[in-house]
Amino acid sequence: MDSARTFESIVIIFNPNSTGDAPELAQQLHDKLQDLISYAPDIVLRPTEHAGHAVDLARDAATGDRSVLVVSVSGDGGYNEVVNGVMQAGNPKAVCAVLAAGNANDHSRITGTKPLEDAIVEGRVRNIDLLRIHTGQNDDEPLEYAHSYIGFGLSPVVATELEKGSKGALKEMVTVIKTFSKFKPFSIRQSDGKRRKFDSLVFANIREMAKYATLSEAETIPSDGKFEVIVFPHMPKWRVLLTALRATTQGLGEQPSVSSYEFTTLKPLPYQVDGEVRTVDAEVKVRVESAPSVLPTIG
Structure with a gap:
């Protein structure tokens, strides 16, 4: 069952060197949320610096016991990194979202229900399955997840x-x-x-x-x-x-x-x-x- 949720912080992760419009879309989402959300969470933009950096940014954002929303402004690959970072953090209060940008956005296209800023304001969270793949990882290596x-x-x-x-x-x-x-x-x-x-x-x-x-x-x-x-x-x-x-x-x-x-x-x-x-x-x-x-x- 969906449950209404408010967030202490909203972290928006994007690739500033995206060939698409990720930087602009990230800034637009940031500005819309500041105007729309009445309870004033901390809303921050986090640009990535290299391949795989979104995993680290998402894990850092989700670590702890805070209610946090981590948004990936990206295609499917960028969202994969954010999902894996959040899963590594192990915080049940951390929520993921994706705003489609880039070349391939299958997950957003298939599972999205409404404009993201409206969904965030509404605060209805649902839990979805992930795919988990084991390929002989060592015990100290994190498991790898796929959203699609x-x-x-x-x-x-x-x-x-x-x-x-x-x-x-x-x-x-x-x-x-x-x-x-x-x-x-x-x-x-x-x-x-x-x-x-x-x-x-x-x-x-x-x-x-x-x-x-x-x-x-x-x-x-x-x-x-x-x-x-x-x-x-x-x-x-x-x-x-x-x-x-x-x-x-x-x-x-x-x-x-x-x-x-x-x-x-x-x-x-x-x-x-x-x-x-x-x-x-x-x-x-x-x-x-x-x-x-x-x-x-x-x-």
Whole structure:
């Protein structure tokens, strides 16, 4: 059930060097909240200085026993950093929110219910699930969370190539086509001990990704303690293209829904967490699981 919430402080995190309009949007949100909120919380802007800095800023903002709202003015990758920073702080009174900026804003687009400043003034907080991935971390390393999806196979390979080049719809399309033409499938050992080959394996907490692809007919608010598993077994490339086209036009239909999924890598394998690319070593047991209702959010 939603609960009305006031905040002692509101911390707005953004990338001042964003190719989009993040600095302007962050300042606008700051000014709107100062005008709209009657109980006068401390509202501060926190620009990032380098990749990964949003994790530190969010963790510092959320540490303690205060009621704090941490807002990410960003795309999915920037929000991923803020979510992970807040989770590391371990403060149940800390709430997350995202104001869409940048190139990819799937989470905000799918889960948003109203303009963010209105939602903050209203103060209705809800808890949503996160995806949690275990990739053989040491005990002293924090667990990694995803707010929307984790993908193995084609998606992280394409994302890596996109990061190397310039942005822009036409250039992105050319990059995707070139990368797809050279893409090779990957093999994993599943929990039943059998090896299987895939073109793509995506664990989704929302029903759409990459702006246009409808992965599943699941509920748009990720709060059921499960996630969808979207599998592209290895197939001829023309069939992969047809499947991708179906995802962008009519959707892929209902997908299996689980609370956890395990497999073992056979070779080093890139993967994508909310648009950010990571790599897991060979012979590592990977476990993706739902972390039910662990993130208080607003918006």
